Amino acid sequence: MMVPLAWYLLLGVALFVIGAAGVLLRRNILVVLMSLELMLNSVNINFIAFGRQSNDFRGQIFALFVIAITAAEVAVALGILVALVRNKPTLKVDDVTIMKG
Amino acid sequence: MDQGLFLLFAAVAVITALAVVVARNPVHSALALMACFLQVSAIFVLLAAPLLAVIQIFVYVGAIMVLFLFVIMMVDVREATLQRFLPGDNLPAMMLLALLAVEMIALILWSNGFSGTEPALATGRDQIRRLATTLFADYLLPFEAASVILLVALVGAIVLARKEPG
Known part of the structure; x- marks a missing residue:
């Protein structure tokens, strides 16, 4: 029994919406970053599922690049977070308004 | 199964x-x-x-x-x-999320292209070999760019997290 493609896409939708909820609703910077990871991972599921569906390797290759860029993004984001907490000891997104954003 | x-x-x-x-x-x-x-x-x-x-x-x-x-x-x-964590205190965000979920699920369920099951794929040891050949032959430039991005991120993270002198 093969798994239909739509199931994988629905799982991707569920994880993406949960990650978006974390980004939009949580006020903790660390949890916001983790939710971003979740969203990127759900996109990877879609890439690989579509690649399998059309019998093409390029889905896996793009997922590989997404993973590499995610690792770089997390390293830079956590470096910024450490520098930020050193200057202003807070983890709330709303308190970081130095740039008047 | x-x-x-x-x-x-x-x-x-x-x-x-x-x-x-x-x-x-x-x-x-x-x-x-x-x-x-x-x-x-x-x-x-x-x-x-x-x-x-x-x-x-x-x-x-x-x-x-x-x-x-x-x-x-x-x-x-x-x-x-x-x-x-209080869901409901941010009503626009909740509405946006509900809209996003309904939109994507409707797109998947109503579309005809996603309904089929996956074709039988040639699995085995040969698959990773072909994947690697495609990666290093057709996608060599993005691969090198990704490695440069990783190096830049490494240096940037160290510089950002370092304690400022003085």
Whole structure:
């Protein structure tokens, strides 16, 4: 029994919406970053599922690049977070308004 | 068989993803995220992508989660654990999320192109060889660019997190 493609896409939708909820609703910077990871991972599921569906390797290759860029993004984001907490000891997104954003 | 395994992994992945968002302590969020990534890598195995499953475990569970846990140890999270997670206090965001979910699910369920099952794929040892050949022949330039981006991120993270002299 093969798994239909739509199931994988629905799982991707569920994880993406949960990650978006974390980004939009949580006020903790660390949890916001983790939710971003979740969203990127759900996109990877879609890439690989579509690649399998059309019998093409390029889905896996793009997922590989997404993973590499995610690792770089997390390293830079956590470096910024450490520098930020050193200057202003807070983890709330709303308190970081130095740039008047 | 495959469908049962998929449902099991997907259910655990969604539950742990919800735990990431709902948990009050960031350490609990990080551990739930690790469990979720393990489930996703199992789903990659079901999708006949064992190389991506191994890379997922190495990079996400091995490297990124250790990075998160180290940063959680470095910064003080006690103040952050006191704030509540209150769904409903941010009505526009909730409406936006509901709209997003309904839109994507309707798109998947009404579209004809996603309904078929996957074709029988030539699996085996040859698959990773062909993947590597495609990666290093057709996608060599993006591969090198990704490695340069990783190097720049490494240097940038060190520079950003370094203590300023004076």
